[in-house]
Amino acid sequence: MTHQAPPSSRTPDAVARRLLTATAARSYDPGTEIDWDAPLPADTWFWPPERLTLYGTPLWERMNHRQRVELSRHEAAHLAELGHWFELAIIRMFSRYLMSQGGLDARAFYALTEMADETRHITMFGRLLNRLDRPYHGVPARVRYPFPLVDPLFQGITTFASALVIEEVLDRLQREVAQDERVQPLLRAVCRLHVSEEARHVSFARAELREAVRLASRGHLARHRVLTALVAYYTVPPLLRPDRYGDVGLPVKEARRQALHNPHHRETMRWSGEKLLAFLTEVDLIRPAQHHLWRRAGLMA
Ligand SMILES: [Fe+2]
Ligand SMILES: [Fe+2]
Numbered sequence: 001m002t003h004q005a006p007p008s009s010r011t012p013d014a015v016a017r018r019l020l021t022a023t024a025a026r027s028y029d030p031g032t033e034i035d036w037d038a039p040l041p042a043d044t045w046f047w048p049p050e051r052l053t054l055y056g057t058p059l060w061e062r063m064n065h066r067q068r069v070e071l072s073r074h075e076a077a078h079l080a081e082l083g084h085w086f087e088l089a090i091i092r093m094f095s096r097y098l099m100s101q102g103g104l105d106a107r108a109f110y111a112l113t114e115m116a117d118e119t120r121h122i123t124m125f126g127r128l129l130n131r132l133d134r135p136y137h138g139v140p141a142r143v144r145y146p147f148p149l150v151d152p153l154f155q156g157i158t159t160f161a162s163a164l165v166i167e168e169v170l171d172r173l174q175r176e177v178a179q180d181e182r183v184q185p186l187l188r189a190v191c192r193l194h195v196s197e198e199a200r201h202v203s204f205a206r207a208e209l210r211e212a213v214r215l216a217s218r219g220h221l222a223r224h225r226v227l228t229a230l231v232a233y234y235t236v237p238p239l240l241r242p243d244r245y246g247d248v249g250l251p252v253k254e255a256r257r258q259a260l261h262n263p264h265h266r267e268t269m270r271w272s273g274e275k276l277l278a279f280l281t282e283v284d285l286i287r288p289a290q291h292h293l294w295r296r297a298g299l300m301a
Pocket of ligand 2: 090118167198201
């Protein structure tokens with residue numbers, strides 16, 4: 001692991017300045033960019049079938065096209081519901097971090113700019129949920145209860161690593177959806193808008209994380225390796241494993257069991273975390289001692 005300072009074009013300050021310029025040049029208002037009133041075409045996927053939890057299972061083989069599309073509508077609603085909550089969590093983590101730093105520099109201004117982006121995204125996911133019109137489940141207790149208790153411990157490293165865990169995993173899936181012509185235009189438009197702004201967030205979190213790791217003591221870094229792996233373990237399976245089978249009229253226990261052991265679904269989870277894990281390993285935030293947690297998070301084979 002290197003403790004060298006980055007070249008001047010890659011310092012967190014230089015990155016933040018570039019991102020502020022990029023935001024000023026290209027930001028989107030979901031209220032006007034997306035046609036919220038367009039009808040939803042019948043029998044059209046709400047999410048790519050290969051990315052659904054039951055794809056390829058014996059239960060899937062017994063479902064007709066309409067039931068499969070309905071499952072895709074529920075699983076898309078689940079992702080929007082959790083995305084909505086995780087964006088709020090990012091705002092909370094950033095606001096806590098800024099309150100402890102008190103910065104008046106480009107890095108602090110960009111963090112505030114990102115919070116403004118996330119506010120628009122939260123509204124967008126809320127509108128999408130209204131449009132999908134499926135039962136609201138609330139964020140699983142496993143995510144909702146521990147978060148306010150542990151987020152004061154996050155400081156710089158786990159704040160930016162947690163933001164990356166959510167942003168990179170969703171980014172990989174949403175990029176694919178944005179390109180998939182089989183998917184409802186509304187879902188594709190939401191994903192397209194989101195990935196175009198999230199690319200800036202990922203650049204910011206990566207630059208900040210590199211810097212925080214570079215300046216951390218060995219003991220501090222060791223604690224944050226574990227904390228980051230725990231964040232992934234507590235958030236990624238509830239995010240990527242929607243449990244809406246009862247709403248679609250499927251046998252719940254059996255569907256859960258088949259989803260859990262579904263090799264297609266396991267591969268989707270691992271694939272969604274590929275870029276994230278490569279980066280966190282590169283910056284020395286994942287070592288073999290944490291691999292069991294990353295495996296349990298579903299992101300490592
Ligand atoms: Fe976002
Ligand atoms: Fe973001």
